[in-house]
Amino acid sequence: MANLASLLDTLETELRRLSLWSDVPPSPEALASTAPFAVDQLTLPQWLQWIYIQRLRALLDADRPLPHGALVKPYADQYFDQQPQLAAQKLLEVIDRIDAFLGRPAQYAQGA
Template identity: 45%
Template sequence: MRSKIAESLIDVEAQLRQLGLWQMKPPPSEALASTEPFCVDTLSLPQWLQFVFLPTLYQLLEQQLPLPERCAVTPMAEEYFRASHLATEELLMVLAKLDVLISETP
């Protein structure tokens, strides 16, 4: 199951890159230190995915640490991209798959 999660993380990155949402420069450390869900007060959702969500999950997988019991990123992504003119269907599908994989992993 962990290998499928890792593959899905790679797919999320690929989708962010394809949509032109991948940033080369990280946001300031203060922005990453937000305690709000999804860092909504300091980051855009694509930034949160790139600089918080993906690195955290990669680290948990690499160190064989327990994954979160539940994952529900897709509803936030659907809301964020609702008014977007970007073709985000594939990204949303990958995030939905990741939500299921993480939530079902013991």
Template identity: 40%
Template sequence: MANSSDHTTCVADSLLQIEIELRRIDAWESEPPSPEALQSAQPFAVDTLEFTQWLQFVFVSRMKVLIEGGQPLPQVSGMAPMAEEHFRGREESGAALISKLEEMDRLLSGQP
């Protein structure tokens, strides 16, 4: 990809926006879940973590390692639908976070 540096920069910016939004809705945690909870084999660790915990401690953490190490980024993503499901029926709508995740999904999937 000729613009892989630009693409990586866009993904890094999007990742920062996700972190900012998690902090804004008070879903950013100072203490990580147990190592056992982080070892879940289920998609989004639905059996051991809240979706926002998975975002912070799995997705954001792993993406930072990939970006900082110059490693290939995932080429498919579908987090926004999971976020919509997570926030359904909750007091906090999560609309801004869902929007940020839609942007990340587009970036990782190579959509304009």
């Protein structure tokens, strides 16, 4: 199984390939959102770039415990279903692999 750092690099690469990566960060208020996936302030690609990837890399760098039971793929499926112009299949596969690496909740593990 690929390690998490490699999966995060691949996730970044896919976001860049789809032109969903930004050099301009969201406002501090947007980044401080407490809503799941910061849906009230950020798009999914923004959340992946500025919160998810950053936090997971920080945990890895600090040798801290990783979250268990992350489940981003269902939200990503829903988001990209509304963006049919984007060829996001590989991005979705990477998100699914990260979910699997972090340990899916039991009710979702059957499809793993």
